[in-house]
Amino acid sequence: MLLSLMRRHAKSWLIKFLIAIIALVFIFYFGYSFRAQSGLKIASVNDDVISGVEYDKAYRDMLEAYRMQYKDMWSESLAKALDIKRQALERLIDQKLIAQEAGKLGLFVTEKELQHNIMGYPAFQTNGQFDLRRYRGLLQSNRMNPEDFEITMSQHLLEAKVKQFLGTFANVTDQEVEEQYGFYNEQINLAFVFFGSDTFKKGINPDQAELETYFKENQEKYRKPAMLKLAYLVFDPADFEKDVKVEDKDIEDYYEYNKMSFKEGKKVKARHILFKVKDKATEEEEKDVRDKAKSVLELAKEGKDFSELAREYSEDITKAKGGDLGYFTEGTMTKPFEEAAFALEAGKVSDLVRSSFGYHIIKVEDKKEERIKPLDEVKEDIRKILLKSASTETAHEKGLGIVDQMPYDIDLAKYGKEQGLEVKHSSYFAEGQAIPEMGGTPALIRALPGMNKGETTDLMDIGGKFYLFQVEDKKLSSLPELKEVEGKVRQDVISAKALEEAKKAAGEYLAELKKGEKWEDAAKEKGLKPEETGLFSRREPAGKLGALKDLKEKTFGLSEAAPYPDMVFENDKGAYVVKWTGRKSYDPEKFDKERDQYRSAILSAKQERIFGNWLGEIKADAAIKILDPKFLAERG
Incomplete structure (x- = not known):
């Protein structure tokens, strides 16, 4: 395909001569080891053999892909945990099975399809057209040759065809979309009280026997590292x-090859004067700010020195610089401010612009159009x-x-x-x-x-x-004697016992609430300060409660009739008692905008499950033999 295209352009007699010499060197000096590696059989899938060469390439490619993915996080222990050798073999087995079954279904990838997909790939294009030099250059920079890349691409396309074929049996109903959207986007609010373990530490004085018992049960916690x-x-x-x-x-x-990386968006150079409006300001308070801004706007429109007006009236940190914001591009300022600034001509002053910060007066000093920087x-x-x-x-x-x-x-x-x-x-x-x-x-x-x-x-x-x-x-690592870490053990015993006391107190408090004691009265009686999480969904942290274990699982099913869960929640700082106080359904308008996105995600997940189940079934029925004994243990 594209590789053969390159070969057809390599007509130089010198290149052919060098290729011939290289080929002879490989035959005479590396022929034996190459044949030995080629002859090594790792496994067979329905009598279709996986060779040592195939396996080695799959392993190296997967190893390099993981290295690129994890970068600075890569380590030998991570490589062992990922079990790349087993993964590479399983992937080859899957590919053999997919290719075999695709053939039975009459599915295959033509050379024209492969060429179309590669030539349509944006990374291989210059000014919207396929660029052979760019194609070869990018592959070379990623240590790939065109032949291997095209084989891999063909396998991906074939797998996509099989997934598409199987996916025709998947269907997503409107009810599924709405239920999924509601599940992830409904919000609840929780009230909570906190029983801090620190308040229970006073008076806890473990004896030597308790220290010895705790140390014996938690000895590994104090192990001295290698x-x-x-x-x-x-x-x-x-x-x-x-x-x-x-x-x-x-x-x-x-x-x-990289012209678009030198693209500069539109730019505006501007100054502004900000009149802040505080959060939750009353109508009267906002009117006072607006009236003040209007009076300064009139001065700016009359031609008064804008930078001097900014120094005198602005409440922004740019005040000392005469309100100078320098050049900025689209997407860097708040929406109302940006729209007003980019709509103004150079030298003009805006009307009042309301943003989340307050009222702005903007003066545009210069504008630069979108461009690609010259070489x-x-x-x-x-x-x-x-x-x-x-x-x-x-x-x-x-x-x-x-x-x-x-x-x-x-x-x-x-x-x-x-x-x-x-x-x-x-x-x-x-x-x-x-x-x-x-x-x-x-x-x-x-x-x-x-x-x-x-x-x-x-x-x-x-x-x-x-x-x-x-x-x-x-x-080497070693375990210490108790006397070496006795101070740390003592503090840990005190903390553990204090946490148990906090959980016990929280449990008793929850039991009283469930018997009918009012939330506010119980808190006042115990001298506790109730707080609230604010509304949060299953995809968001629960305000000050953060990510307490089991919290969302136990609280999203609560209601006004049953506002208390059957447990207290804990972290290393203490225990929490929570009460459900309200629920907010999802926004219908937002749902309409995101409906198709959720439908697509659900459909994709269904198709992946169908494909996974299908692959599992054909794998279970396949005759898979591991021919190299070293892989038997790795597959279990």
Whole structure:
């Protein structure tokens, strides 16, 4: 397809000669290992074999995709948790099954369909037209070749066809849409009282036996972490910039491929005078502000110096600058202010403009139309981008080269010195905590737990630099004696007992309310201060109660007839008793606007369930054999 199109353009005899030479090298020097890998059979799906080459590619692609997704959060422990090896094999099995069943259904992807989808992809277009150079460039920058990309694209299109075919049996009724919308958008209000555990701590004095019992039951809580010391190499792109040369042609190509990123929207340069109106102001109070603003507006219209008027009358922080807002684009100011400013001609003064802040008088000083910055204006910026990109790639390749050449089980500090590299060392730090010399780097903090002395990480991208770490020394985790942590244990026992007392008091209070005691009277009698959450939906935090465990599940079914749940709620600060005080239904006008969006989401979820169930059924009936023993345990 597009790959063959490129091949047809490669007519140079020199290119053909080089390709032939490369092919001979691969045949004579790598032929055996390649054939061995190709011949390795990982699994079969209804007698359709999954080869070692297929598996290795699927695994590498999935690994790279996860690395790009998680970026600085990536770690070896996360890789293990994701079980990428099993995922890659299961994905290949699914693809085989989907392709087999699609064939039975008469579904397939034509070359024309594949070409149409790729050529219609916006990322591969320049000025709305498919750009072959852009296509190849983007794939190359993502370490993909066109053939692999087109195979993957074809698989996605085939899967989409199967989903569409199965999805024809899915239907969404108006009632389903309304029920779903109501479920997520109805709101309730809760009143609540708080029993803080701190108020129950006074008088709690645990004896030695209680401390020993608590410590024994919670010993792991006080475990001393393993202590690590690292040796590491740093590959800093800045060190490679001197070796990079950015050609003008590279800059021009980048500009052509990324023109829209240099687009500037319309801009307005303006000053304003703000007369604030306080929240919940009375009509009389608002009228007083408006009258004051009108009198200043008359002065501005008469031609008085606008900046001086702003300095004298404005209540905005720009007052000292004569109300100067500088240039701003659409979408950066409140709607009424923005509409008025962009509608004015340069040099003109607006009438009064009401926003959520109060009344504004606006003077527009200059306007700039939408444009794409010319190459000359952004040339140096692009040069810096390309310089950084190329030096980063060079640093990355250097790091990978060191990793590939490094013998197994070698001392990194010794090896680094042999290679002429500066080796750095950390001081001791607790496993799972920040490295003193590097701070709280999340990716590294997550990568190290579980690593033993002498083990080495993958090459890691941290803050735009590439690092290779080895555990130089490790002091194992251990459990302390009670006497080492007795003060902390004592405080924890007191806190635990205080929380139990708070929950007990809250439970007794709830029981009294359920027997008929009035909410206000009970609170007054106990000296408690009732508060309210304000209206919230199932998708929103419950005001000051936040995200208390089980709160929404237990309270959205309450009503005026039954306003109390059957439990108190708790967090580490204390216990809460809540009362349902009201419900607000969804907004019908908003529902009309969002109806189609919800219908589409429900339909999509149904189609995914149908597809998932269908795939599960055909997988259960399929003859799936794991031919490589190392994968038997991984699939369970």
